[in-house]
Amino acid sequence: MNEREAPVLSVRGLSVRFLLPGGARVAAVTDASFDVAAGECLALIGESGCGKSVLASALLGLLPGNAQTAGTAHLGDLDLLTAGERTLAGTVRGRRVGLIPQSPAAHLTPVRRVRSQLAETVAALTGVRGRSAVRDAAERAAERAAFPAGHLDRYPHELSGGLAQRAATALALVGDARLLLADEPTTGLDRDLVDHTVDALRRHVDGDGGGGRALLVITHDLRAAERIADRVAVMYAGRIVELADAKAFFGTPGPRHPYSRGLLQALPDRGFTPIPGLPPELTDLPPGCAFAPRCPRATAACAAPPPAADGTACHHPHVPEGLSA
Template sequence: MTATEPATAPAPPGCPTSRPLLAVDGLGVRFRLPDVSVHAVTDLSLSVRAGELLAVVGESGCGKSVLAHALLGLLPANATITGHAVLHHPDSDPVDLVTCGQRHLAREVRGRRVGLVPQSPATALNPVRTGRRLLRETLRAHGRDRGGADRLAVDVGLDPADLDRYPHELSGGMAQRLVTALALAPDPALLIADEPTTGLDRPLVDHTLDLLRRRCDSGAAVVLITHDLAAARRVADTVAVMYASRVVEHREGDRLFASPTHPYGAALLDALPDRAFRPVPGDPPTLTALPVGCAFAPRCPRRTERCSGQPPPAPVAGGGTVACHHPIPTGAVA
């Protein structure tokens, strides 16, 4: 199946400059409810290249996990998806994940070219199979050595002996590490990790992040979906900040953490314990009643009447984009 490649912005400085492995253009996701529509993802465009770790960050409910599920066709029947998400592969034609259909996603994409570390491991594991059987079945299905199960367990920080347990016998952290191993078993070119450090203590968080970083350093690509800004800062090449269904800032990680240009990104960073430790004021809007203009305006100290209109993404000095009528100058203090 072929797809027309959408236009994509150049990679931010410091990132791989080859053709994107995944190019998302104008992606939108709406959920139809009896009386309202939920605008979960709105006009989202981004790309990730081989060797790149892209972190998608933002408060809970901003649309991060919906993005992951939309890319893999895992949304419920009441979802409407628009836009494009083109996946490239050196040995086959590009495929648009939005339009290719469930049959192609199931046979060619999910768990093969794209791996997923789900946010809720308890619902992703077969309760009547041990971790070892799950891993061996996955390895065999992809033509890989079944004896690699123990090695994968060690890679994710799991004692190989724990593979002989059933899912209900595992702690939340153990189950999280098992689903990470299952996602890595086919050696996918792109890994989408949705809150992969949930339930892990700090040493295991760092172990998991370092594992994802090594995946990129060996040539794969990773999309890390997380609310943990410290995790993103530790390993990300690029960061996309989501707010109320939209990407409001997308830049090289080091530059964004040093000098955010969107007031929301600056407020998120100010909430970190090693910074101002000041919560973001106010509450995000509901996704069933998004404002016509900038959704962050009611919480923003820089708002003006101009913010009643939707700000388009604009280039930032040094690379990347920001969607704000009154961005913070790079190097300035918010």
């Protein structure tokens, strides 16, 4: 990113708390800070329940009524966390931010065919007019997401999970939004379609001659993240514990945080060694490092909150010389 160019998305100190009956609080996201630059894909990775999807919902104002947020999330001069529903619904969702939801079938209108939903989105977001032109644009959108033309006249309940995912991807790409937020965009897809999908998302970021677009992708699929991402943000127990260049993270020198290292070592082609133990309950987080009970490098120092140096929140980060030990 040019030093003088503002990021497409700038998040600072984003926290989300859910208030439960009886007064308990769920610390779903804590003090998340990151930027996503024009022309960049940032992959947010981590185990289920770590807060990734909650973070995405906060950015689009889609949290339930018992949620409280703090911090800022600037999309240009607009703070997404304080914007009202009229602004978010009228000028942000679909137009400035495209969303590929985690549960696409639940976001598709059940009583309308896929073709109709694509055509409506094309007409609303692109300015294309005329039945034939809208129809052609809808079919091109489907093709872009590898959604088969023979299924365009089906209802959402007639689609497999993978087809519903591709339909949601096609809808999200229609508006050519400057920021695309993809929450588990490869769920239910076989490997070839995973590659096709992430390549389509990458083309959206790169654009024709560089369109100034950006992508925040939330995924469990580390192979997909490696294929598409410029940088990686690793989330654990609601906190971002590492921000790293993707090539360095997946290659040499590798991740610095022990949790990040454990995620890679759990892959079938990297040892297939699971991380022992379970993540902590978000209603009862420890005062120090939340990963310490599962960490082979933990010491008494980990009872205190870890420092965040060089993008890694850890008392005992790995260094290049130690990765081969």
